[in-house]
Amino acid sequence: MSVVSEIRALNKSPGRSGRKGQGVRTHDGKAAAVFLAPWLIGLVVITAGPMLMSLYLSFTDYNLLSAANFTGLENIQRMLDDQRLANSLGVTMIYVFVSTPIQLAVALALAIFLDRGLRGLALYRSIFYLPSLLGSSVAVAVLWKRVFGAEGLVNQFLAVFGIDGPGWISQPSTALSTLILLHVWTFGAPMVIFLAGLRQIPREFYEAAAVDGASRWQQFRNVTLPMLSPIIFFNLVLGIIGAFQSFTQAFVVSDGRGGPSDSTLFFTLYLYQQGFVNFNMGYASALAWLLLLIVAVFTAINFWASKFWVFYDN
Incomplete structure (x- = not known):
């Protein structure tokens, strides 16, 4: 077998093809992450973050001017009355x-x-x-x-x-x-x-x-x-x-x-x-x-x- 034939056979080997496909998938994954990043940042900063903060504040006495004071279930009791x-x-x-x-x-x-x-x-x-x-x-x-x-x-x-x-x-x-x-x-x-x-x-x-x-x-x-x-x-x-x-x-x-x-x-x-x-x-x-x-x-x-x-x- 000539040197040229060996090189062609090596290029067509399953291992090399698999590595090439894996590289493409990795590149696609990074591109997808870049495009999803603004949405994920918005979800955390604009939606999920404020919701979790609101959940914490619902158990506090907070007037916007001083630090929140944890009061447990007092707000729930207040709702009932x-x-x-x-x-x-x-x-x-x-x-x-x-x-x-x-x-x-x-x-x-x-x-x-x-x-x-x-x-x-x-x-x-x-x-x-x-x-x-x-x-x-x-x-x-x-x-x-x-x-x-x-x-x-x-x-x-x-x-x-x-x-x-x-x-x-x-x-x-x-x-x-x-x-x-x-x-x-x-x-x-x-x-x-x-x-x-x-x-x-x-x-x-x-x-x-x-x-x-x-x-x-x-x-x-x-x-x-x-x-x-x-x-x-x-x-x-x-x-x-x-x-x-x-x-x-x-x-x-x-x-x-x-x-x-x-x-x-x-x-x-x-x-x-x-x-x-x-x-x-x-x-x-x-x-x-x-x-x-x-x-x-x-x-x-x-x-x-x-x-x-x-x-x-x-």
């Missing part, structure tokens, strides 16, 4: 479990309406989606306050018919309802998701149901709802989580006080008051973890209950 906390939980529960189903119902109804193939669908979809982009902004909350004020647009409209409307946001009996209406108004995001889901339902299912004599309502109940149930479940989970986190609307409408008579005192607003108004940062951290626990429990309940009404097309 805090009447304003109980009231904020009640207000938040009403807000979440009234506004979220209504919002999803409105979003689904409009999605079905738009699914009929209207001209200018993209324009209608953009117009209906716009409130979702603006609904959590300070500007819209200020506008809502003007609309439902004692001399707002709603009362000006009622005055045309000789009706003297109340100050909707200044009455404990109606203030929360205005915020629920604002949340329902931001139906654009779930509507777009519903519309995408409706487009994935085969038309043959409706044709077969029509041949069997099913009415429109029967088609909706027996075809649309079961086929759309995974999308409904997705929007329901996101809607409940988002409603629990609502803050801007109540803060602006009530000038940060949660009034009148704590009727708009959302849990997040009470947490803000404790942390950044009263400087009870230790107690506010405990409230933040309580909110996380509440959201986790309701999310888990939703996932457990989904097996009874969510149908997946395998």
Whole structure:
């Protein structure tokens, strides 16, 4: 065998090929680590680090001006005796479990309406989606306050018919309802998701149901709802989580006080008051973890209950 043949055979040997492949994999691993590094740093510095610090502070008495003083379970005991906390939980529960189903119902109804193939669908979809982009902004909350004020647009409209409307946001009996209406108004995001889901339902299912004599309502109940149930479940989970986190609307409408008579005192607003108004940062951290626990429990309940009404097309 010539020298050239020996060199070629050596280059084609399994050991050399394996070492070359190992070098490529090592290089790819280093490149992946470099690209993942910003995300990992952000996770530790921006997310995980503050969460762990908040968990520690939840067991302390900390006012932002002096060193934290470890108090054990004192903040938990304080929660049990805090009447304003109980009231904020009640207000938040009403807000979440009234506004979220209504919002999803409105979003689904409009999605079905738009699914009929209207001209200018993209324009209608953009117009209906716009409130979702603006609904959590300070500007819209200020506008809502003007609309439902004692001399707002709603009362000006009622005055045309000789009706003297109340100050909707200044009455404990109606203030929360205005915020629920604002949340329902931001139906654009779930509507777009519903519309995408409706487009994935085969038309043959409706044709077969029509041949069997099913009415429109029967088609909706027996075809649309079961086929759309995974999308409904997705929007329901996101809607409940988002409603629990609502803050801007109540803060602006009530000038940060949660009034009148704590009727708009959302849990997040009470947490803000404790942390950044009263400087009870230790107690506010405990409230933040309580909110996380509440959201986790309701999310888990939703996932457990989904097996009874969510149908997946395998």
